[in-house]
Amino acid sequence: MYAQMIKSEATQDDPEKLAAFQARIDAGEKIEPKDWMPEGYRKTLIRQIGQHAHSEIVGQLPEGNWITRAPTLERKAILLAKVQDEAGHGLYLYCAAETLGVSRDEITEMLLDGRMKYSSIFNYPTLNWADIGAVGWLVDGAAIMNQVPLQRTSFGPYSRAMIRICKEESFHQRQGYDAIRQMAEGTPEQKKMAQDALNRLWYPSLMMFGPSDKDSVHSAQSMAWKIKMNTNDELRQKFVDQTVPQAEYLGLTIPDPDLKWNDERGHYDYTDPDWSEFFDVIKGNGPCNVDRLAARNKAWDDGAWVRDGLLAHAKKKAARQHAAE
Amino acid sequence: MKNEWPLWEIFIRGQHGMSHRHVGSLHAPDAEMAIKNARDVYTRRNEGVSIWVVEANHIAASSPSDKGPLYEPSESKVYRHPTFFDIPEEVGAM
Ligand SMILES: [Fe+2]
Ligand SMILES: [Fe+2]
Numbered sequence: 001m002y003a004q005m006i007k008s009e010a011t012q013d014d015p016e017k018l019a020a021f022q023a024r025i026d027a028g029e030k031i032e033p034k035d036w037m038p039e040g041y042r043k044t045l046i047r048q049i050g051q052h053a054h055s056e057i058v059g060q061l062p063e064g065n066w067i068t069r070a071p072t073l074e075r076k077a078i079l080l081a082k083v084q085d086e087a088g089h090g091l092y093l094y095c096a097a098e099t100l101g102v103s104r105d106e107i108t109e110m111l112l113d114g115r116m117k118y119s120s121i122f123n124y125p126t127l128n129w130a131d132i133g134a135v136g137w138l139v140d141g142a143a144i145m146n147q148v149p150l151q152r153t154s155f156g157p158y159s160r161a162m163i164r165i166c167k168e169e170s171f172h173q174r175q176g177y178d179a180i181r182q183m184a185e186g187t188p189e190q191k192k193m194a195q196d197a198l199n200r201l202w203y204p205s206l207m208m209f210g211p212s213d214k215d216s217v218h219s220a221q222s223m224a225w226k227i228k229m230n231t232n233d234e235l236r237q238k239f240v241d242q243t244v245p246q247a248e249y250l251g252l253t254i255p256d257p258d259l260k261w262n263d264e265r266g267h268y269d270y271t272d273p274d275w276s277e278f279f280d281v282i283k284g285n286g287p288c289n290v291d292r293l294a295a296r297n298k299a300w301d302d303g304a305w306v307r308d309g310l311l312a313h314a315k316k317k318a319a320r321q322h323a324a325e
Numbered sequence: 326m327k328n329e330w331p332l333w334e335i336f337i338r339g340q341h342g343m344s345h346r347h348v349g350s351l352h353a354p355d356a357e358m359a360i361k362n363a364r365d366v367y368t369r370r371n372e373g374v375s376i377w378v379v380e381a382n383h384i385a386a387s388s389p390s391d392k393g394p395l396y397e398p399s400e401s402k403v404y405r406h407p408t409f410f411d412i413p414e415e416v417g418a419m
Contacts, residue, residue, distance in 0.1 A: 035389045081369075088366050095350045098332070104352055105329050164349070168370075307354075311328055314355035 011040030053093035123286030136176015
């Protein structure tokens with residue numbers, strides 16, 4: 001998931017207003033930016049939508065890494081379109097966050113100086129072309145699990161952004177599966193690369209859902225507010241159940257010797273990821289944390305003269321027009 | 326002092342003769358760039374044939390607290406809907 005471990009903010013509002021607000025949510029009404037909302041709802045959403053947006057933007061880096069080295073012109077065009085979509089997703093979500101009273105520059109700077117996070121998954125490298133297939137298949141696949149139910153979230157602008165995003169995501173997952181399928185059905189060396197990509201990305205993909213939150217108070221509050229629709233374990237299980245047959249079709253093995261179908265539960269039993277690795281990556285010690293933040297900072301700094309120049313030009317043009325009238 | 330690009334609201338008219346519809350917003354230094362950016366952000370899959378951009382701070386909006394006085398009066402006027410009237414079957418489609 002692109003927003004992990006979001007702490008809900010405590011709320012010190014008038015209990016009567018709070019009850020009326022909760023009643024609106026329970027009745028399935030959408031909350032719009034100018035409506036009254038608890039301070040905690042507003043702050044939690046800024047953090048969650050912001051982290052989601054940052055993930056879309058930083059998520060372009062591992063895939064962008066292979067655009068110039070895609071194996072064919074067609075794959076290159078597809079990957080370019082996919083990465084461009086992710087930029088769009090980031091923009092839809094930043095706009096949704098801005099309706100809550102945070103400015104684009106503020107939220108960008110919070111990413112750049114490390115006050116806000118992005119998904120742990122993007123701190124892993126894409127070492128070869130098979131990884132690009134695996135990212136589309138697994139990472140976008142995991143993101144979809146969370147994004148589909150979020151289309152029904154209570155906050156109107158967030159819900160509308162999710163609806164747009166979900167329309168585009170299935171292309172992302174399919175192009176990834178198609179790319180890795182071609183390798184899995186290719187030469188023995190190519191198949192080995194596909195297996196190796198799955199081996200490395202399986203557990204980081206499971207980590208995307210975050211540690212179990214079935215006893216978390218933050219999670220309970222967010223679920224009452226309908227800004228979180230399922231527990232992390234529910235979504236992770238759904239992802240495993242969906243992905244296992246897809247791997248089987250490719251003739252690839254999920255790197256979990258204890259993975260097996262549980263007839264009683266009607267789900268696959270699987271091994272949890274190593275959560276100490278997850279917390280370490282979140283703290284900044286993943287393989288690519290430093291590179292990712294450096295790349296975003298460089299893009300922001302290098303683009304400053306363009307942003308300033310275009311704005312100065314626009315102001316000058318407007319002043320000239322004004323004078324002529 | 327921060328030099329942030331202003332926010333623009335984007336309206337797109339789809340293929341089938343519908344009105345322009347609000348699709349979202351974006352930042353741009355001026356209207357011309359807002360249209361260019363809107364093309365990239367909101368029409369990557371043939372979503373539209375025409376784009377309107379309006380600077381967000383030029384939009385005046387009704388306030389959520391006016392909901393009652395603005396919209397409640399129409400609730401009691403059920404006769405504005407054709408289904409209010411019973412038309413005898415013999416008369417045919419109407
Ligand atoms: Fe995305
Ligand atoms: Fe995606």
